[in-house]
Amino acid sequence: MANFIKNVNMRSIRRILTPVFFIINILLSAYAFADQLTASVDRDTISIQDTFTLTVSADSRVSSKPDFSSLQHDFEILSNNESQYTSISNNGTEFKKIWQLTLAPKREGSLLIPSFTVDKTVSDAIEIKVTKQSQTSPSGDDPVRVAMELSKNTVYVQEQIHLKIQIVSKVNLSQTQMQPLELKNAIVIPLEDKPKQFISVINGRQHLIEEQNFAIFPQESGELVIPSLIYSVVPSAERDLWNDPFGRSRSNVLRLPTEEQRITVKPVPTEAAGKSWLPANNLSINETWSASLDRLKMGEPVTRTITISADGLTGGQIPPLATAATDGLTFYPDQPQNTDKKTTKGIEGTRVETTAIIPNHGGEFTLPEVKLEWWDVNEQVMKTASLPAKTINVIGDAKSDASLAPSAPANQAQVTSEPDVTVVGTEKLNPWLLAGSIIFGVLSLILGVxxxxxxxxxxxxxxxxxxxxxxxxxxxxxxxxxxxxxxxxxxxxxxxxxxxxxxxxxxxxxxxxxxxxxxxxxxxxxxxxxxxxxxxxxxxxxxxxxxxxxxxxxxxxxxxxxxxxxxxxxxxxxxxxx
Structure with a gap:
């Protein structure tokens, strides 16, 4: 009887303790996994045009998520998906939150995926080795290819280089993205706000062309290197509604690298030493006036507008014109206006200088010739654009007229001698005195007038x-x-x-x-x-x-x-x- 009671008590204790131990085991296993943050990749050696997947996992009850912004220094983040799951096994229950990122390298060499921190837990850093692109050159049979074209391989410092990059595709593209073009010792100006697309027939077949144009102005002599740029394109395809219901899969992303380009940049030639350095395809100077220059009035302003146009220069590269003071004229220059016109061939810069001129007195004034020297990049010689000297006639402040002189009579009348007439009580009239009186009267009248x-x-x-x-x-x-x-x-x-x-x-x-x-x-x-x-x-x-x-x-x-x-x-x- 005692043994029976003992067995019953043991079974009762086991029934009570079994679920308790099970709950404790779940809690302990959950806490055991709570302190783990892991990072892994599917490949650690890739080529420059490849992509790979980074997986970061942590306990699902974490209050924050990893900061992936540090990846953008060496990698392009093509996608970032977040999910979570629960797993129960003999080792206990595991709660996981997972981030999967599709990454593409921005450069060759040994790159590092940094450590991430979530709720004081830290993952390990991972080294990724990136090799050169495949040496197989694209052929006309490729469904999508990229091409780069330079206007010149040898230029002078600050001379414009035209760069054209094209994607040539036999299939429709749902998305395209090019790595930004950044150069250390050059100014890069996109010639379009966004890439332009058009259809072109190549070898009797229609191709979709996406084109981007850039104007590049090297700022230092030496060698300018345009690195290989990565074009990420996504060909249009039917969506897999079962595996990818929201269309977020990036497995069909193509990464197309361009070839590295090297440009020789020469210093300013000796012919241009000490002169204004303006390398351009063409440069011209024109002027307009607000009024005719033949009959200007003293004190009334006239406006002179000079426009300098340069093909291959920005408006900011054009220097101000040298102005010389002219006695009798006061100049009031306005703020110059610089504008840039973008075409598919490059930049056309314009500088407009407007000056109000007020004559201080009447007369004739001469404005000196206006000159601007520039370098013709096509003929490789210095040239001069100029405006001829201008003459201004101003009404007012007239000079004194020449004194009027009495004119002599055309025919001298003959004087006939007459006999003297004697008048009683009067003196004889002196003819010289009479003539002098007449002349004096005439002169007085003239001077008075x-x-x-x-x-x-x-x-x-x-x-x-x-x-x-x-x-x-x-x-x-x-x-x-x-x-x-x-x-x-x-x-x-x-x-x-x-x-x-x-x-x-x-x-x-x-x-x-x-x-x-x-x-x-x-x-x-x-x-x-x-x-x-x-x-x-x-x-x-x-x-x-x-x-x-x-x-x-x-x-x-x-x-x-x-x-x-x-x-x-x-x-x-x-x-x-x-």
Whole structure:
């Protein structure tokens, strides 16, 4: 009886403890796997055009996920899929969260997949060896191939190179992506916002062409290397609705490498040493005027617009034209405008310089010839583009007319002698005295008429000078109002522009292109410091919010008042009034 009771108790204890041990085993196995983060690849040796799969797994209850952004330095991430599953075995229950990434190498050599961290657990780094691309050249039988074409293999520094890359496909493509073209010692400008596609017939069969064009400007002499670029393309195919219901599979991705290109970049030739270096296919200079140059009026502005066009240069490469001062003319240059026109052959740059010219007095003025030297890349010689000298005729401030002289009579009348007549009580009239009186009267009349004419002309000239002063004064007032408005709004770029425009009225004979020129002409330490503060504000990456332009405005206003005082002391009409 005692043995029976003992056996019953043992069976009861086993029934109670068995599920308890089972639960404990599950919990212990779960915690055993919780601290594991593993990373693996399906292949660790590949060629540059191959892809491979990276698998990272962790416990499904992790609160974060790996950061894969560090992979983008050496690899292109073609896909990133996340999944999770639960597995029960004799060793316990395993909960897993898995990330599978399809990767493609960006370069050859020994690459490293870095360690990843999830909830303080760290995976191991993995080394990937990437070999050169297959030496088998693409043939016309390939369904998809890539081609690269360079306009030149030898150029001068800063000369344009045209690069064309094409995908030629016999099948439709659902997706294409090219590795970015980046060069260390050259400027690369895409000539299209996106690749263009068109159909071309090759060997009697239609082919889909996707084309990208680039303009490359090498900045240093030596050898410029365009590395092999990888084109990832996905041919169109029917979707496997069972294995890939959402169309995310990237197993049909083709990676097509281009061939490496090497370009010889020569330094500036000796013929161009010390001159402006502008290597171009063609360069021209044209000009337009806002009015005819034959009968300009004193004090009225005329606008000259010069356009420089260069095939093979950007607008930023074209330098400003040299300008020479001309006595009697005041120049007010506007901000130059640079534009670039992109074509399938390259860049066509344009620089437009606009200048307002105000004649200070009448007469004939000659503007000197405008020249710009450039290098013809086709003929390999220096050339000069030019505008001929221009003559301007200004009405006003006329010179004095030549004095009028009495003309002699055409025929001299014969004088006949007559007998003297004696008059009682009178003296004989002297003929020389009579002739002198007549001549004196005629000269007095002529001088009187000339004096009246001269006075009238001087009055007209004075009125024209006053009109010219009023025109300049009105323009100065308008610019001063714009300057004050920019200061009130704390608009630093507009304030700088209007300060320069106003200064050209304040000091018309000076050459003013920067705020430093205004500071030197102002001759005040406070003004120099205020203008320097404005420049620092414009070019600083951390502009100050507490900038107050009122002091600068007061200092500039003092310069205006001093200018008026100087004009009055010289007996001239003030240029402007407050």
């Amino acid at each position: 000339y004096a009246l004419s001269l006075r009238s002309r001087l009055k007209v000239l004075e009125n024209r000078v006053d009109d010219a002063h009023e025109i300049i004064s009105e323009k100065e007032k308008h610019i001063w109002d714009l300057l004050k408005h920019a200061a009130a709004n704390k608009d630093a770029p507009a304030l700088r522009k209007n300060v320069l425009s106003w200064a050209r009225f304040q000091w018309p004979d000076a050459s003013i292109h920067a705020l430093d020129d205004v500071a030197k002409l102002g001759g005040k330490i406070e003004l120099t410091q205020a203008l320097k503060k404005l420049d620092e504000l414009l070019y600083s990456n951390h502009p100050s919010d507490d900038w107050q332009p009122n002091q600068l405005l007061q200092l500039l206003n003092e310069c205006r008042k001093e200018r008026n005082v100087k004009k009055k002391s010289e007996g001239l009409k003030p240029l402007y009034t407050d």
